[in-house]
Amino acid sequence: MTSKATPINGLSLRFEAEEQDAEDKFQLNRKQRRSLCHLIVTTPESERPITLFCNGLTVVGRGRNAVLQALRSGLFELVQSGKEDAGVIMLPSFTSLRKGQYNILPTAFPQYREVSIDVSTETTHVAWKEALQPGRTYGLRLAENAGEVFACYTDELDNPPDEIPPKKKLPVHRERGGTYYFTVLDDPAPPKLFARLEMPRKAHLNGPTPFTLVIEYTTDSVEPLVFDKSRSPLSVTTLCTGANLHCIDQLIDCQDNVTGEKVEWGAVFVCYDYDPHPVFPDDGDFVEISTNRPWRFECTLEEMGNEKEYIRSMEGLKADRTYKARVGGPSGFRRWQYGKKEDLLAGTLKDKMKRWEVDMEKLGYLDVERIEEDLYFETVA
Structure with missing residues (x-):
């Protein structure tokens, strides 16, 4: 004692x-x-x-x-x-x-x-x-x-x-x-994912012109693998607890290039007062990727409506400024395995759940490495 x-x-x-x-x-x-x-x-x-x-x-x-x-x-x-x-x-x-x-x-x-x-x-x-x-x-x-x-x-x-x-x-x-x-x-290291951000050089704060940002994911794995992106910012849904994508800053880190001030985004995608996730993720929440098959996640910022008012998803940015941005998240994925998506998601829901009972201690978790340099864009009123 x-x-x-x-x-x-x-x-x-x-x-x-x-x-x-x-x-x-x-x-x-x-x-x-x-x-x-x-x-x-x-x-x-x-x-x-x-x-x-x-x-x-x-x-x-x-x-x-x-x-x-x-x-x-x-x-x-x-x-x-x-x-x-x-x-x-x-x-x-x-x-x-x-x-x-x-x-x-x-x-x-x-x-x-x-x-x-x-x-x-x-x-x-x-x-x-x-x-x-x-x-x-x-x-x-x-x-x-x-x-x-x-x-x-x-x-x-x-x-x-x-x-x-x-x-x-x-x-x-x-x-x-x-x-x-x-x-x-000394189990083998799992494959890596690499994230690179793409975005336009100008962001229009008003009007119908959308602003689409892309996060391209690549891997060093020659063998195809499938990872589960549900309950992450890349599923573009949210809980009131903030567990999933609630604002743009869960996708990118963005700050004023002169003042260093972090952007406080006003856009909210979806908010539930209950858990909207199914017992097992939808097929669309699984991504197949390999060295010759990258995956591109796209998110378009434009006017987004709700029952009371329209929320401009560019809110948080100021006109005539230059901003610096980089990939913000997620940092990794906790469920994945080697194979093709069509094979790993074949059969009934019971079949899928059984097939995805994977020993992650043995496989290890997929880390995401950001490979891009900071990107810069200008805001236009």
Whole structure:
């Protein structure tokens, strides 16, 4: 059982593994931005902010810790599970010239003040392929002593971290915490999809002239494959929750080229107060694609009517401006398989549902890579 006792005038640091399946899979050939665990920092300070310093800590937003950096600096350690004599697996050492730091605010209830720093990794990094062997299970944990970790009152930071005198450093106690276990797999990487945006150079804000944008999808797969685009912006329907396409900005990112201001589109396609999706997607929501068979998604912006008024789908753009645009989404598709659409959707609804009960852990998910440069268009009143 983990102790949450906090040393007086110091910080407590512990490692908490994410809840995981019995065999959490770590795919070497598939891009998985994995959140593996958290560093939990408990502060005893009720009045002054404290700054935590350690090698391997990368702060972005609320805080991130890159696993590989933490392993190379010694803050974390990796062991092979199931071996009685398993020692720590050493990665090439790495000490950052600049220590990572994280500011922790004071609290009126220090025994409950815990700051969680997410620990994540990209599983396809070349360092993992050099250190891990497919089929084996490993454990990741906080090192007992290695890797320099200390803290200091934020208002006393007059010098760079390496020049802080010992008397100003607050101790950081490492609690005995959990271990994150994962099994290494090297299943083949799934094919990729590539998205490229096409659009006119001029957008007419008034009148009958439509403005059609096209997102062309290509793939590196020679073998035909079919993916399901339902419940994505490309299905051009929506829920009130915003799960599907609600506005144009779910298709493209668009901003004023001079001011950088993001376009707030006024167009709303459809809005339901119930789930409009069938139990199984319509045939039209499945797309067949291969290297010699791209797929083009078209969306025309024009006047769109509803019961009360006409909504101009160009609303959000201002006249006589230049805008910059790029593909906005979706980032990938979670259901797909190799084959031809006519074969994969043949038969009754029951046949289709059975055929699409695919083990996506084995196949992996289709990522979308944007290959175009930013496009520019002018607005005409």
